[in-house]
Amino acid sequence: MESKTPLLEIVNLHAGIEDNKILNGINIEIGPGEIHAIMGRNGSGKTTTANIIMGHPDFDIEEGKINLNGINLLELEPWERAKNGVFLSFQYPQAVPGLQVGNFLKKSVASIRGADAAKGVNFRGLLKDSMKELNMPSSFLSRYVNDGFSGGEKKRFEILQMMLLQPKLAILDETDSGLDIDGIKTVATGINSAIRGTDSGALIITHYSRILDHVKPDKIHVLIDGKIVATGDASLANDLEENGYDWLENKIKSEGEV
Amino acid sequence: MNTINKYIEVSELPHRADHLWRYTPWKKVHPTGKVKDVPKEVKGPKIRLLNLSGTESPPGIELIRGVGEDIRLPESDDVSTNFIKSISEDSKWILKTESKFNSNEPILIEIDAVDEINGIQLTLDIGDRCEFEIVTIIKGSTNWMGLLRTGRIGNGSNINDITVGLQERGTLLRVDAISLGRDAEFRTGTVSSGSERTKADLRYRMGEIGSNLRVIGSILSRDSMHLDHHIEIQHDAPQTFSRLSWNAACGGKSKTIGTGMLKVANGSKGADASQNFHNLLLSKDAEADGIPELEVLENEVVGCGHGIANGPIDENQLFYLHARGFSPMDAKSALIAAFLNSTLSKMGSMKVHDWLSKMLYSELKNMNAE
Ligand SMILES: Nc1ncnc2c1ncn2[C@@H]1O[C@H](COP(=O)(O)OP(=O)(O)O)[C@@H](O)[C@H]1O
Numbered sequence: 001m002e003s004k005t006p007l008l009e010i011v012n013l014h015a016g017i018e019d020n021k022i023l024n025g026i027n028i029e030i031g032p033g034e035i036h037a038i039m040g041r042n043g044s045g046k047t048t049t050a051n052i053i054m055g056h057p058d059f060d061i062e063e064g065k066i067n068l069n070g071i072n073l074l075e076l077e078p079w080e081r082a083k084n085g086v087f088l089s090f091q092y093p094q095a096v097p098g099l100q101v102g103n104f105l106k107k108s109v110a111s112i113r114g115a116d117a118a119k120g121v122n123f124r125g126l127l128k129d130s131m132k133e134l135n136m137p138s139s140f141l142s143r144y145v146n147d148g149f150s151g152g153e154k155k156r157f158e159i160l161q162m163m164l165l166q167p168k169l170a171i172l173d174e175t176d177s178g179l180d181i182d183g184i185k186t187v188a189t190g191i192n193s194a195i196r197g198t199d200s201g202a203l204i205i206t207h208y209s210r211i212l213d214h215v216k217p218d219k220i221h222v223l224i225d226g227k228i229v230a231t232g233d234a235s236l237a238n239d240l241e242e243n244g245y246d247w248l249e250n251k252i253k254s255e256g257e258v
Numbered sequence: 259m260n261t262i263n264k265y266i267e268v269s270e271l272p273h274r275a276d277h278l279w280r281y282t283p284w285k286k287v288h289p290t291g292k293v294k295d296v297p298k299e300v301k302g303p304k305i306r307l308l309n310l311s312g313t314e315s316p317p318g319i320e321l322i323r324g325v326g327e328d329i330r331l332p333e334s335d336d337v338s339t340n341f342i343k344s345i346s347e348d349s350k351w352i353l354k355t356e357s358k359f360n361s362n363e364p365i366l367i368e369i370d371a372v373d374e375i376n377g378i379q380l381t382l383d384i385g386d387r388c389e390f391e392i393v394t395i396i397k398g399s400t401n402w403m404g405l406l407r408t409g410r411i412g413n414g415s416n417i418n419d420i421t422v423g424l425q426e427r428g429t430l431l432r433v434d435a436i437s438l439g440r441d442a443e444f445r446t447g448t449v450s451s452g453s454e455r456t457k458a459d460l461r462y463r464m465g466e467i468g469s470n471l472r473v474i475g476s477i478l479s480r481d482s483m484h485l486d487h488h489i490e491i492q493h494d495a496p497q498t499f500s501r502l503s504w505n506a507a508c509g510g511k512s513k514t515i516g517t518g519m520l521k522v523a524n525g526s527k528g529a530d531a532s533q534n535f536h537n538l539l540l541s542k543d544a545e546a547d548g549i550p551e552l553e554v555l556e557n558e559v560v561g562c563g564h565g566i567a568n569g570p571i572d573e574n575q576l577f578y579l580h581a582r583g584f585s586p587m588d589a590k591s592a593l594i595a596a597f598l599n600s601t602l603s604k605m606g607s608m609k610v611h612d613w614l615s616k617m618l619y620s621e622l623k624n625m626n627a628e
């Protein structure tokens with residue numbers, strides 16, 4: 001059966017840094033309107049996968065392809081990928097002392113969605129509504145980007161950027177880990193409303209099933225040592241949470257596959 | 259003895275070992291390079307006092323001709339001081355405020371130097387318990403400009419003072435020799451992105467109990483500029499507080515030097531001081547030095563720290579901005595502006611900061627156009 005072009009297509013991705021191989025053949029296909037999740041232990045290569053999709057210059061791609069709506073992302077620079085709709089909510093958002101949040105957001109929206117989107121009531125209205133939804137006071141705008149932010153503030157700020165930039169593909173790298181349960185619900189609502197029933201898609205990287213209870217991902221991929229060892233439906237997250245990664249590894253060893 | 263003779267006498271040349279002249283010898287700063295020369299018939303630059311917003315300055319503050327009396331000056335470098343004095347006989351000004359002078363509107367002193375060589379002496383005669391902000395701009399197409407500022411900040415006054423160097427070319431020689439009264443708070447900022455060569459010798463003395471000083475720099479150098487700032491802070495009374503934060507962004511083949519000298523005299527119990535130099539290197543040919551020095555003769559101090567950091571633009575910051583759609587050029591100028599802004603934002607109120615940011619932004623645009 002011929003399906004339409006996937007939103008994101010990662011095929012047999014091998015990558016590393018200098019002599020250190022990190023990713024050993026990743027395959028993920030996300031269709032429009034779909035939300036997928038990647039789960040895996042610390043050090044399994046989740047952040048590396050996210051960084052490579054965004055175009056981080058430190059990594060060498062040895063093999064494989066990454067396409068977004070049929071466009072070869074590997075040929076694009078990070079800022080070109082951003083303009084093509086790739087958004088990464090960073091696990092550890094970078095502080096930029098001296099750069100004001102308000103100016104940064106305006107410039108970022110202008111770069112990605114065009115000058116008109118960053119002007120006048122369009123911009124101010126969306127900004128105000130989004131900040132309200134995320135429970136952020138307007139004094140936030142005069143602070144410096146991620147400078148002295150608490151863990152939760154950093155994550156909320158990443159989500160604020162996602163809401164303003166309206167990406168085609170949102171990658172959320174452990175965005176849930178600094179948030180309390182209300183924060184997680186807010187983010188989950190935000191993701192659902194941004195993705196479901198649209199042409200966009202999301203890839204949620206997480207340690208915990210908590211956020212997945214609210215988002216109900218279409219697929220869950222389990223990453224071990226830079227390889228996707230299992231792909232399943234939402235129930236896989238709960239199985240993993242109950243039994244741990246060792247259970248999955250043993251199961252794979254004994255069955256050959258899941 | 260007149261000032262010319264005084265100058266000639268001391269100009270037996272500052273020794274290179276004298277740390278003030280270590281990185282930029284006097285010969286290179288002097289208008290002709292022949293250090294015995296004292297240019298004749300030097301005109302003073304145009305100077306005017308107004309509000310930063312362009313309106314007329316309020317009553318209670320005035321700019322008058324003359325040299326302030328009864329103002330004790332801290333020791334300063336004789337060569338540069340006497341040289342500027344000897345060429346600015348006809349250009350001596352006093353910025354005078356009544357006690358308790360207070361203004362919400364920042365005040366502007368505009369110095370426009372258009373003649374080949376310019377010299378000016380400005381005495382700050384700031385009364386007690388004043389509260390205001392003052393921005394001094396140095397601009398114009400002069401080839402050589404000397405500014406000597408001396409004076410005293412009155413007891414309990416709270417002043418933000420910012421000097422902005424926007425001279426189009428040539429050399430700028432700046433000497434500050436300013437003392438702080440009891441419980442005075444003085445915040446003095448330098449914003450520099452003009453002149454091909456700058457030599458500044460900025461000295462502040464806290465000779466009375468409880469004074470509070472912040473010296474802040476936002477320096478942008480490009481092309482083949484050579485910008486050398488020496489900052490000397492003298493704690494000479496108990497419970498005195500000082501902070502020096504100096505950020506320099508250095509591009510092209512330019513060179514910036516920041517040297518700090520922190521002196522805590524015996525008897526300055528409870529002194530609290532620190533100095534920080536931070537250099538951002540924007541090209542491989544740019545050079546930047548930040549050199550803090552300490553001379554602490556009192557044991558009972560709260561702290562006397564220093565720090566230096568030198569480096570290129572942070573790769574992680576760049577990637578963050580790239581991931582948010584900033585082009586390489588936009589990301590670079592945003593990060594330079596952010597770096598300079600982290601000291602700029604400490605210099606004064608929001609009003610002053612907005613004004614300075616706009617000014618800096620247009621300077622950065624010039625930089626990218628090159
Ligand atoms: N910049 C880097 N330089 C060297 N090694 C790295 C770098 N980034 C990641 N790695 C290595 O790659 C592996 C996967 O890391 P990461 O992708 O951050 O894992 P996860 O996000 O799943 O915890 C780890 O062994 C880590 O040490």
Ligand SMILES: [Mg+2]
Nearest residue numbers: 046047048091
């Ligand atoms: Mg990670």
